[in-house]
Amino acid sequence: MSIAGLEFAGMxxxxxxxxxxxxxxxxxxxxxxxxxxxxxxxxxxxxxLLGASGAGKTTLLRLMNMSLRPTRGEVxxxxxxxxxxxxxxxxxxxxxxxxxxxxxxLLPHLSAFDNVALPLRLGGRxxxxxxxxxxxxLRWMGLTGKLVSMPxxxxxxxxxxxxxxxxxxxxxRLLLADEPTAxxxxxxxxxxIYLLRELNRLGSTVIIATHNDxxxxxxxxxALRLANGSLEEAG
Amino acid sequence: MGSFKFRAARFDELGLRRALxxxxxxxxxxxxxxxxxxxxxxxxxxxVLAGHWESGAGSTLTVQVPRSGDPAKSVxxxxxxxxxxxxxTTPGVVSAKTLSDGQLNALLRxxxxxDVKDLAAPVPxxxxxxxxxxxxxxxxxxxxxxxxxxxxxxxxxxxxxAQLGTLARSLQFCSGFVLLIxxxxxxxxxxxVMRSGLPARRQAILVVYQLGATDSYIVRxxxxxxxxxxxxxxxxxxxxxxxxxxxxxxxxxxLAGEHVLVLTVADAISVLPVQLWVMPVVLMVAVxxxxxxxxxxxxxxxxxxxx
Numbered sequence: 134m135s136i137a138g139l140e141f142a143g144m145x146x147x148x149x150x151x152x153x154x155x156x157x158x159x160x161x162x163x164x165x166x167x168x169x170x171x172x173x174x175x176x177x178x179x180x181x182l183l184g185a186s187g188a189g190k191t192t193l194l195r196l197m198n199m200s201l202r203p204t205r206g207e208v209x210x211x212x213x214x215x216x217x218x219x220x221x222x223x224x225x226x227x228x229x230x231x232x233x234x235x236x237x238x239l240l241p242h243l244s245a246f247d248n249v250a251l252p253l254r255l256g257g258r259x260x261x262x263x264x265x266x267x268x269x270x271l272r273w274m275g276l277t278g279k280l281v282s283m284p285x286x287x288x289x290x291x292x293x294x295x296x297x298x299x300x301x302x303x304x305x306r307l308l309l310a311d312e313p314t315a316x317x318x319x320x321x322x323x324x325x326i327y328l329l330r331e332l333n334r335l336g337s338t339v340i341i342a343t344h345n346d347x348x349x350x351x352x353x354x355x356a357l358r359l360a361n362g363s364l365e366e367a368g
Numbered sequence: 369m370g371s372f373k374f375r376a377a378r379f380d381e382l383g384l385r386r387a388l389x390x391x392x393x394x395x396x397x398x399x400x401x402x403x404x405x406x407x408x409x410x411x412x413x414x415x416v417l418a419g420h421w422e423s424g425a426g427s428t429l430t431v432q433v434p435r436s437g438d439p440a441k442s443v444x445x446x447x448x449x450x451x452x453x454x455x456x457t458t459p460g461v462v463s464a465k466t467l468s469d470g471q472l473n474a475l476l477r478x479x480x481x482x483d484v485k486d487l488a489a490p491v492p493x494x495x496x497x498x499x500x501x502x503x504x505x506x507x508x509x510x511x512x513x514x515x516x517x518x519x520x521x522x523x524x525x526x527x528x529x530a531q532l533g534t535l536a537r538s539l540q541f542c543s544g545f546v547l548l549i550x551x552x553x554x555x556x557x558x559x560x561v562m563r564s565g566l567p568a569r570r571q572a573i574l575v576v577y578q579l580g581a582t583d584s585y586i587v588r589x590x591x592x593x594x595x596x597x598x599x600x601x602x603x604x605x606x607x608x609x610x611x612x613x614x615x616x617x618x619x620x621x622x623l624a625g626e627h628v629l630v631l632t633v634a635d636a637i638s639v640l641p642v643q644l645w646v647m648p649v650v651l652m653v654a655v656x657x658x659x660x661x662x663x664x665x666x667x668x669x670x671x672x673x674x675x
Contacts, residue, residue: 200578220583220672228580237578238571242383251381252579299579 401605598659606648
């Protein structure tokens with residue numbers, strides 16, 4: 134796939150991206166997690182991101198969120214290039230990117246309502262509109278009765294749905310979900326995947342990382358497969 | 369659903385109200401504000417004393433006329449009346465008052481212990497002279513007086529008043545220096561407290577940052593919180609200092625030429641300079657600003673390490 138040098142107007146582009154981590158105690162021997170990854174995604178597309186644990190899925194998603202910078206190559210997301218993005222510009226990019234990451238949990242001191250409202254309030258949305266949108270989103274997620282519940286009082290599935298509601302409430306142009314069904318039972322997993330596919334149908338670009346091939350079989354779609362840090366197939 | 373109440377007004381996404389370290393801030397700042405209040409009082413008091421000594425004692429003369437009842441040399445009347453007349457017509461002399469026997473007694477009793485009239489040695493007449501601020505120096509006045517009443521001594525208070533003024537200015541400088549140190553320590557204390565509270569809020573900061581919050585937004589939330597807590601501490605410290613300042617002002621009032629008998633609230637108010645009465649408000653605002661700036665700097669530095 135030769136894409137270098139072309140003007141890119143799509144959603145995500147990886148150009149010869151490699152990513153290495155320095156292992157503690159062995160600074161001279163960095164661990165290469167991704168190696169020469171190239172692909173593009175157009176707006177509104179859907180991708181499964183497949184691979185075994187440790188294959189580099191989380192790193193790939195973090196590069197798309199620009200919470201990591203590649204050690205080689207360049208990542209372009211929504212027109213923002215990793216090589217030239219400034220810290221001041223990150224907030225406008227992140228408001229267009231919804232994330233369901235393990236290390237971006239619900240805030241324990243906020244209710245389900247306030248957690249979901251957070252991206253809207255950070256974006257300066259008027260409070261009246263925030264309330265209407267959050268109510269609608271929680272209703273769509275089947276969480277109408279959990280508005281004032283604190284995260285510690287929600288089940289795992291409910292917490293995950295609140296997290297997804299928070300990720301999609303601002304109608305992000307790109308949604309990155311890292312193992313969004315981890316820890317959920319089969320019925321809850323199906324519901325979460327259905328919600329994410331529905332979001333994609335409404336126009337958002339959605340990328341779901343999973344190591345659960347059976348889930349992909351039940352919901353077939355184009356996939357990126359990572360193995361040993363390299364992209365084995367793209368389509 | 370029916371019991372759900374919209375709580376945006378209390379929205380605290382960073383959990384700043386839960387941070388225990390923040391609860392120490394008002395008390396730490398109150399202690400620093402108390403010290404700052406004392407330093408401010410020192411500054412104000414030294415300025416008042418310096419002003420009093422330089423404009424009061426600094427512009428007074430004491431004229432001693434020996435053999436005051438003897439005839440004057442070149443004019444009719446006694447030596448005392450000649451000197452008094454000359455003083456009254458000298459440009460720059462605001463007032464010239466001859467001390468009565470009673471006043472002389474009061475003045476000399478600590479040293480001589482007897483009534484002036486009972487002393488074997490003659491006591492000169494004493495005239496307290498107040499000069500205008502821009503009056504000529506005392507030397508030319510002494511020469512004029514000596515022509516009419518030889519032996520008349522003019523004692524100029526300006527020299528020791530200047531020394532006292534210098535002492536007061538030094539105290540003022542020391543107070544200012546202490547105030548500067550207190551300000552720096554307050555800023556450092558707030559920075560350390562805020563910094564120590566950051567690990568507990570790291571997760572919340574990362575989440576809101578991940579969701580699109582800017583550095584400025586996060587920093588502002590911390591800075592406003594710190595400013596509010598510090599302002600409470602500043603007001604507490606300022607109010608706690610008022611009784612101490614009131615006592616100090618009452619004790620030192622005679623040094624500024626004031627004899628105070630505090631019986632009413634109005635008396636109490638008049639003892640303290642007005643700038644000390646407004647000090648709790650000034651301290652509240654000042655430490656609020658110090659806390660805001662200090663926290664801005666601390667949190668912004670910390671945020672730079674985030675991915």
